Amino acid sequence: MKTPSAFYQPLAIGAPLPFRELPISLERMIHFVPPHVEKMRAKVPDLINKVDVVLGNLEDAIPADAKTDARNGFIQLAKDNDFGSTGLWTRVNCLNSPWFLDDLLKIVPAVGDKLDVVMLPKVEGPWDVHYLDQLLAQLEAKSGLARPIMIHAILETAEGVKNVEAIAAASPRMHGMSLGPADLAASRGMKTTRVGGGHPDYAVLADPEETGNARTAYQQDLWHYTVGKMVDACLSYGLKPFYGPFGDFSDAQACESQFRNAFLMGCLGAWSLHPTQIDIAKKVFSPDPAEVAFAKKILDAMPDGTGAVMIDGKMQDDATWKQAKVIVDLAELVSSKDSELAEIYGL
Structure with a gap:
């Protein structure tokens, strides 16, 4: 662990000073865009006025043979648009993939001056953040960037959840964290194929009645513990917690319910994977007028x-x-x- 006097020093000669405090920004929805699809890139100018964050996704849901096209597409959409107060993020490939290094080596020199946040998947411990922290500093120095690029960690492994506090404290670049329920479910051996949300079999029963009527089952939130642990770690270190994806695009009511649970527990936003989820996130993560x-x-x-x-x-x-x-x-x-x-x- 770095000493307090060294914590806010840049990790490469010529790199910008880290932020002492996170920039104030509205991030109710992090909207995912597959940048290898030209018609989706064409929608970005309109999206900028509708969402708080545009994220170019390079990792899961991008086919292996489209990884290079997605990277190049993200660079193109970053160059082609003025994002104003809307954030520009990218989710790079995971550290042990064959694409991660080129993601950083190509993107930062090309559009690092526009990039606000790198979302890092499958973060297991502070060592993952330290590696990306050092690499970003070197690339910022080489590219002459004046503003540091922040890191956002996805909690999607059991080890990552176990080490959540150390991850939060790993670097002044840390922006926040998101829950990644699908990969986390697999890592934990959870018996569900759902992406976020509850499960009808994860329930408590009402007390039995003397009449012998069927007992009412009350569905519980599979992610309550993890979201609470993530929120505590983030807020302890001045970071921003987010709910991740809700995979059932056909169930807007359940999506809103899950987002609202996360909002009430302290999350500042959620991922929107489908256009219908943009308005849900906007509604939920904006406080009620009353x-x-x-x-x-x-x-x-x-x-x-x-x-x-x-x-x-x-x-x-x-x-x-x-x-x-x-x-x-x-x-x-x-x-x-x-x-x-x-x-x-x-x-």
């Missing part, structure tokens, strides 16, 4: 955040002031990009 209005009441009644007041029959104190500030701060961030919601929030 919640914002009530939170503003608390802040107005307690300007210095101390003491206790009664509002609408409910006691509010220092702790609820902090809760209210989380809601209002998020509403202000959303308002900076979404004029329609800004009007609704009164911000």
Whole structure:
């Protein structure tokens, strides 16, 4: 582990200084684009105005014989577009793949000045982050970049979840983490083929009734423990936690429910793999207007955040002031990009 005095020093001569604090940015949905498909690249200019993050996907779901085309396609879409306040990310191939090194060696020199985040799959421990950290610093120095590229880790192995705190603390480049439920399920030996969401067999039963009626089963959340552990690790180190993919595009109701669980637990956004999921993520990860209005009441009644007041029959104190500030701060961030919601929030 680096000493505190060395933690924020660049890892290569000429590389930019790491961020002391993460840039403030709205990231309700990380929208995945397969960049080897020309018609999908053509939709990016329109997407930039609809999503918070455009991510060029180079890893899972990209066929082996299309990896080079996906990499080249991502470079092209980065060059062809002005992203403004919309984030530009890429999910590179995993470290032990034959494509990872070329992903970095080709992308950073070509479009590193536009790239905000590298999403690294299947992170098992801090050593994976250290390797990418050093490599990015060398490439930034060689390319003359003025701004560091951040790292976002996907938790999709049992070892990665076990080492989640060490991963969070591994580098000042760390942006945040996402849950990767499909690969994590395989790594754990979980008996499900679903990508995210609940499972009807993961349930608790209501108490038996004397009438002998069938007992009601209440489906539980397979990912509750992991999301909670990820959120705690991220927030302990000032990082951003995200829910990952929800694979059943036909079930918008279940997708919204899973996203909302993650939002309530502290996640700031989720992946959108299909256009229908963009609006779901926007709805869920933007605070409810009624919640914002009530939170503003608390802040107005307690300007210095101390003491206790009664509002609408409910006691509010220092702790609820902090809760209210989380809601209002998020509403202000959303308002900076979404004029329609800004009007609704009164911000």
